[in-house]
Amino acid sequence: MSPALHATSICPIVQKIDSLVLHELTTESVRQALEGLAMVDAWIESQKLHLTRRLQELAASSPSVVPAHVIASASGVTRSEAKRGVARVDTLSLVPQLESALSTGAVSIAHVDAVTQAMSHLSPTDKQKVASQGNWINMVASHTTPDNFARAVRRAVQQVYADSGLTQLEQQRRRTFLRHWVDRDSGMVCIRGEFDPESGLQIVGRLQNTVDRLFREGSVNGEPRSPDQLRALSLCALVLDSSTNSADHISSAYARADVSVVVDLKTLQTGIHRHSVIHTGTDIDIPIDTIRRIACEAKIIPIV
Known part of the structure; x- marks a missing residue:
């Protein structure tokens, strides 16, 4: 394992980067400078974790100390970002292997956030089950990107459910919500919601199919549209077009998903x-029971 990062090893990196002549840099020298900055970031994040942990210790003996408030006011970050920093400390208390790797620069804070996010809705008992795989988590984090690592951790979380994710799916369904409001500045109607993966996968699939249909029918009039705008127009088409029977497809959580699944x-x-191996073509994870149900109605194409 690489030695832990200290100020004595970080200062030369900062001095070297500070002395660079930007217009003389090659692709390789830029890459090396970015690698150096990543080491500096790892050291900074490690120090933040130590200080946040100390704040938690002080808060335990003094109710007037609220770690998130202190972090937000001292660092000039939002309250949500400050709370994220506190959550990182809790995660590393469960998986100390990751903290050791972070202190050497072997992993980034994004890897820690991936574990925090994956375990955010687990019970304390289930968190311990995932944390018991700390050595494996650390090994994967040290050898893969944060995005790929996040997928691996989500798989580990899925494994803690005896019914291959169905219990988790039911919990997610209970957290489903949708709200809307009017932005006072723009006058635009805003919508925000969260859906369980099974229902969300169907909705995303229907939206994408409608985007494709709008292109085929020329409904966008040849004007350039951003992906977000196309999705908004597609949602309007699905909800407002009485000839579209999309409600029949979306209303049932057990209907056939309008997407491709590789398993x-x-x-x-x-x-x-x-x-x-489970890929839906999106970032949405669905339990294996859902995939089996889809397979009963879907066209199955073997891939060797």
């Missing part, structure tokens, strides 16, 4: 395992 045979037959 390995072993996972389909026996459930989630360490090397499971």
Whole structure:
């Protein structure tokens, strides 16, 4: 393992980067400078974690000390970002292997956030089950990008559910919500919601299909549209067009998903395992029971 980062090793990196002549840099020298900055970031984040942990200790003996408030006011960050910093400390208390890796620059704070997010809705008991795989979590984090690592951790979280995710799905369904309001400055109607993965996968699939249909029908009049605007127009088409029977497809959580799912045979037959392959073409994770139900109605194409 690499030695922990200290000020004595960080200062030369900062001095070297500060002395760079930007217009003389090559692609390789820029890459090296960015790697150096990543080491500096890792050191900074490690120091923040130590200080946040100390704030938690002070808060335990003095109710007037609120770590998130102190962090927000001292660092000039939002309250939500300050709370995220506190959550990181809680995560690393469960998975200390990651903190050791962060202190050496082997992983980034984004890896820590991936674990925090994946375990955010777990019970304390289930968090301990995931944390018991700390050595594996650290190994994967040290050898992969934060995005790929996040997917691996979500798989580990799925494994703690005896029914291959169905219990988690039911919990997610209970947290489903949708709200709307009018922005006072723009006068625009705003919508925000969260949906369980199974329902969300269907909604996203229907939206994408409607985006494609709008292009085919020329409904966008040849004008350039951003992806976000196209999705908004597609939602209007789905909700306001009485000839579209989209409600029939979306209303049932057990309806066939309007998307493609790639899954390995072993996972389909026996459930989630360490090397499971499940891709929906989106960032949405769905339980294996849902995939099996979809497979009963779907066209299955074997891939070797």
